[in-house]
Amino acid sequence: xxxxxxxxxxxxxxxxxxxxxxxxxxxxxxxxxxxxxxxxxxxxxxxxxxxxxxxxxxxxxxxxxxxxxxxxxxxxxxxxxxxxxxxxxxxxxxxxxxxxxxxxxxxxxxxxxxxxxxxxxxxxxxxxxxxxxxxxxxxxxxxxxxxxxxxxxxxxxxxxxxxxxxxxxxxxxxxxxxxxxxxxxxxxxxxxxxxxxxxxxxxxxxxxxxxxxxxxxxxxxxxxxxxxxxxxxxxxxxxxxxxxxxxxxxxxxxxxxxxxxxxxxxxxxxxxxxxxxxxxxxxxxxxxxxxxxxxxxxxxxxxxxxxxxxxxxxxxxxxxxxxxxxxxxxxxxxxxxxxxxxxxxxxxxxxxxxxxxxxxxxxxxxxxxxxxxxxxxxxxxxxxxxxxxxxxxxxxxxxxxxxxxxxxxxxxxxxxxxxxxxxxxxxxxxxxxxxxxxxxxxxxxxxxxxxxxxxxxx
Numbered sequence: 020x021x022x023x024x025x026x027x028x029x030x031x032x033x034x035x036x037x038x039x040x041x042x043x044x045x046x047x048x049x050x051x052x053x054x055x056x057x058x059x060x061x062x063x064x065x066x067x068x069x070x071x072x073x074x075x076x077x078x079x080x081x082x083x084x085x086x087x088x089x090x091x092x093x094x095x096x097x098x099x100x101x102x103x104x105x106x107x108x109x110x111x112x113x114x115x116x117x118x119x120x121x122x123x124x125x126x127x128x129x130x131x132x133x134x135x136x137x138x139x140x141x142x143x144x145x146x147x148x149x150x151x152x153x154x155x156x157x158x159x160x161x162x163x164x165x166x167x168x169x170x171x172x173x174x175x176x177x178x179x180x181x182x183x184x185x186x187x188x189x190x191x192x193x194x195x196x197x198x199x200x201x202x203x204x205x206x207x208x209x210x211x212x213x214x215x216x217x218x219x220x221x222x223x224x225x226x227x228x229x230x231x232x233x234x235x236x237x238x239x240x241x242x243x244x245x246x247x248x249x250x251x252x253x254x255x256x257x258x259x260x261x262x263x264x265x266x267x268x269x270x271x272x273x274x275x276x277x278x279x280x281x282x283x284x285x286x287x288x289x290x291x292x293x294x295x296x297x298x299x300x301x302x303x304x305x306x307x308x309x310x311x312x313x314x315x316x317x318x319x320x321x322x323x324x325x326x327x328x329x330x331x332x333x334x335x336x337x338x339x340x341x342x343x344x345x346x347x348x349x350x351x352x353x354x355x356x357x358x359x360x361x362x363x364x365x366x367x368x369x370x371x372x373x374x375x376x377x378x379x380x381x382x383x384x385x386x387x388x389x390x391x392x393x394x395x396x397x398x399x400x401x402x403x404x405x406x407x408x409x410x411x412x413x414x415x416x417x418x419x420x421x422x423x424x425x426x427x428x429x430x431x432x433x434x435x436x437x438x439x440x441x442x443x444x445x446x447x448x449x450x451x452x453x454x455x456x457x458x459x460x461x462x463x464x465x466x467x468x469x470x471x472x473x474x475x476x477x
Contacts, residue, residue: 022393027083027200028386029076029094029192033061033231034254034346036075037383038083039375040091043391050372052087053380054079063231063250064099066187073194080197093198095390097205097382098145098188100234100246102181108133108147109174121154121163121171123399129173130403136177143182146204149175149400150242162396175400176242178204201401203386206236206246212385213342213368214238223339224329226357227382228347230254233321237334245332249324253347256317263313264305265297275350278307279314282352282359286311315356318347322360329361340364346379 023043030037040052056079060072084091110133114125130147138144152160153172163171185202192199210225222239230253237245253275260271274294280286286308293302329335340363343353348367358365369376370384393401 022391024391025089026387026391027091027094028383028390029080029096030383030386031061031066031072031076031096031188031191032058032229032382033064033252034058035230035379036079037380038076038079038091038094039380039383039387040083040087040089041387041391048372048388048391050375050384052083052085052089053375053383054082054086055380056082058230060191061231064229064248065101065184066191069187069191069194072191076192076195080195091197093200094192095201095203095386096188096192096199097208097386098180098185098202099232100204100206100236100248101184103145103204103206103246104142104179105243105246106177106179107174108136108177109172110134111170111172114168114171119167119169121166121168123164125171126164126173126396126399127403129171130400133173133175133177134404138179141182142179143185144177144404145180145185145202146178146207147175147400147404148178149173149396151175162394164396178207201390203389204243205382205386206234207243208385208389209234209344209382210236210238210243212388213344213381214339218339218342221339222334222337224334224337224341226325226341226343226345228252228321228343228345228353229382230346233325233345235325235329237329237332237337239337245334247325247328249321251317251321251324253345256314256347259317260310260313264294264303264310266294267297270295274305274310275314278310279350280307280311280352281314281318281350282355283308283311283315285352285355311352314350318353318356319360322357326361335361335363340366342366342368344368344378344381348378 023045025040025042028039034057036056036058038054039050041048041050056075059075060066060068060070066072080091080094110129110131112125112129112132114121116122130149133147134144151158151174152163153174154160154163154166154168155170160166188202189199206225206227209227211219213225214223219238219241222237225236225238227234227236231250232252233249235247235249236243257268257271257275260266260274261268264271278292288306288308290307291304292307294305296303326335341357341361343357343365347353354365354367367378368381369378370381372384375384
């Protein structure tokens with residue numbers, strides 16, 4: 020159940036910075052402000068110039084504030100999947116209260132015990148998502164608070180990322196004049212947002228075609244099980260057009276969105292347009308089909324690389340198929356091209372929010388939906404992660420029972436994050452259980468959206 024209140028999402032992309040402000044009322048999300056400005060200081064999804072990037076973020080926040088009519092002082096920022104690591108972990112503690120009733124403090128302490136994994140100093144825990152609690156051997160419990168027990172166990176998924184990237188992200192946002200409320204793992208929030216319940220349960224693939232990179236996320240059994248990043252995106256298509264037609268990148272970008280078609284079989288040889296070419300005194304005539312061939316060549320290269328990795332993980336066998344999002348996904352014919360290359364059912368996701376029915380906004384919408392739908396247990400777990408700097412940045416190794424091994428798709432290294440701050444609870448030191456027991460568990464859209472999307476950056 021979504022929480023009531025205002026939430027702000029910040030998507031720092033290679034091509035654009037998007038800010039979305041939404042209000043949750045009785046579980047319903049209402050967008051009240053959105054902005055989309057040209058990005059700076061970001062390369063391949065990573066911040067490379069803090070001051071320049073902060074300036075772009077500040078501009079985007081200012082525009083969103085003006086439209087929403089409220090002041091933004093904290094944001095939920097998406098972290099790309101670069102060098103993200105996903106692994107199962109578990110914790111175990113004795114319940115020490117006299118009444119043996121499990122409280123918020125016990126949940127925090129069992130999360131802390133799960134964080135005590137050996138980890139290299141350059142990595143940091145971004146998020147921990149509880150999957151199930153076990154009270155005195157009774158499994159499958161989602162919320163153990165209020166129950167009575169002697170031993171509390173918990174299993175979940177641990178997400179870690181490079182400390183350098185996380186530091187630069189937080190520093191940049193703070194320099195823009197706002198605080199980071201949560202760092203959200205982008206592929207996780209996106210997969211949760213764009214997939215329906217059946218796809219999340221039985222398995223599906225989300226491909227986010229951004230400006231500087233392409234992100235792939237695989238979800239099955241309600242869990243993010245694989246994610247990867249490819250350092251090619253819409254900006255590379257623009258550069259290809261510019262190079263092949265010998266024209267400026269600004270003209271190439273306009274050609275891509277105003278005349279571009281991803282699937283050459285749907286492009287026309289008869290439809291032509293004039294292009295200003297460097298070194299020519301008069302504009303040169305270019306056919307729609309020729310431009311489509313240039314666009315298709317880059318997309319085929321990206322999709323082919325993605326397909327090779329998905330075949331190795333057997334993700335293409337999942338019944339949910341592929342869902343496309345991102346700024347590049349607005350190109351007509353993109354689903355037909357992807358379906359031809361991957362050989363599985365492919366569809367385009369278009370958000371249903373009034374005024375932003377554009378795949379380019381799927382990511383920033385997902386950030387707000389993710390934090391707005393966190394339940395109390397997830398918030399307590401995240402608060403434990405955020406409040407334990409020592410555990411979060413350099414945990415020490417202590418004996419734990421063997422982590423549950425997941426037989427599905429193996430997690431790979433890309434990048435992710437999230438942070439929440441629920442109601443404060445009194446601190447009580449936790450004591451790891453001394454005798455842990457081994458426990459093994461368990462559209463096709465061919466109409467041109469040119470006029471509508473021609474001005475979008477990503």
